Amino acid sequence: MDAVTVPREKLLATLKAALPYGILLSAKDDIERYTRDWSGDHFGMPLAVVRPRSVDDVSLLMRCCSANNIPVVPQGGLTGLVGAAVAAPGGGEVVISLERLNKLRSISAIDFAMVVEAGCILEEAKRHAEAEDCILPITFGAQGSCRVGGNVATNAGGFNVLRYGMTRDLVLGLEVVLADGRVWNGLKLLRKDNRGYDLKQLFIGSEGTLGVVTAVSLKLFPKPTQVETALVGLRSVSDAMALYARARRECSDLVTAFELILRGGIDIALGARAGLRDPLSEVCPVYVLIEASAGGRVDLHAILQDFLISAGDLIVDGVVASSRAQGDQLWLLRELMVEAQGRGGRYLRTDVSVPISTLAGFVEDALQALAKSHPDALPVTYGHVGDGNIHLNVVPPVGMDGRAIDVLFHETEGVIFDVVDRYNGSLSAEHGIGKVKQQAFLKRIDDVSLDLAGRIKDALDPGGIMSPGRIFPPRASVQETGER
């Protein structure tokens, strides 16, 4: 079907007639806060914002949009940063915000599982788990803003992936409203279930293109009674990787986080807040923030201390936090670096991954390539070593104008992705493809993968109304509005 242009007012009237009172917003002031993502880099003007109070509301919306060919974009906490969760600028898409579907439906410390609605903020879901002496291990800087449905739709990772896995590894089941409005109830608590295809996997990481996740059943774990944090300085990324390989074995696989930060990141963090001191007495080119956790009768402090002493050939300097507060101070450096890295302006974000064993070579080659092609740009490098996931961000020189920054970002991203390709890596290990990475993704995807992905999309969303133009280009048949 060709695109049809329908006046905005007519589409709004259709939506209002189909939906219960009080869940649709269309006035400019009311929808303002749904138009921009966490970074402020991505903006979109929706036709309307729908805030369902129940799964039935979501179903009604999808039935109406499917019947009238109106595109829908699910929105969580807007921290995805690839232009996927905000509407297109033209005003033709309906944003469905899950923020009011945010309840805990059930939790069991025996099943070590919880069922939570998709709009629950991750930090809140983690608090529900802690109230039962459990943890939901998905942990990262945006946890106070992102929502569980967004975590599922992006297969979020974070600091604890090396011990507990990504969101994909933690999802036991999903409830999803399909593009045609039918509700798929796959909310299982089962650990083992081999009845046919594992359909939930299709929706995990699908970036809102296959259905609206309305509830999630998640694995929980016993809350550790001991947490130890250390920051060590090293001579090179190679030494950091050698330390990583030994840490997992020698600490009885109790390491939960192993965060790499190059010196530039520490400088940024120290400059971000007055009164912060260099954490170690020696200035090192590379730092690693290590966290280990355990419960029961394990002397975790001794395990970590002994390990760090035994790794003295690799470690130049280090500190083990003597209290939780001191541990938090070490983590603060990591957080401040992320917040302050752009010097208050724009910077290029990448979230690439390579096989863990090749990470040191990758970082060295990528930094060399950047220094050669753009010596005046400032790279900021850090990442979650446990999942081979590195941020190689690029900060423009002070005073560079907007157009030159666009060119710099385009070129440096190309330089980094070329090195990622040489290492058989992924150009997105965190944020997904969205709109921002689409071109680079399509350039690299093989024909068979593209064909299979297209068939899945056609099967689940035959009208192409779910988040059109995210991951893949939009279909011509999707509705447009007359007034822009």
Ligand SMILES: Cc1cc2nc3c(=O)[nH]c(=O)nc-3n(C[C@H](O)[C@H](O)[C@H](O)COP(=O)(O)OP(=O)(O)OC[C@H]3O[C@@H](n4cnc5c(N)ncnc54)[C@H](O)[C@@H]3O)c2cc1C
């Ligand atoms: C400071 C910071 C640190 C971060 N650190 C990490 C990290 O360590 N690891 C990591 O993996 N990511 C990280 N991220 C990225 C981001 O937080 C995650 O991708 C997060 O899971 C997005 O959740 P959200 O609720 O904000 O989703 P949104 O940004 O609102 O949406 C993201 C995508 O999911 C879709 N979506 C949202 N909700 C639903 C739903 N209910 N049903 C279907 N589709 C839906 C949207 O349409 C969009 O495509 C970080 C981001 C920031 C800002």
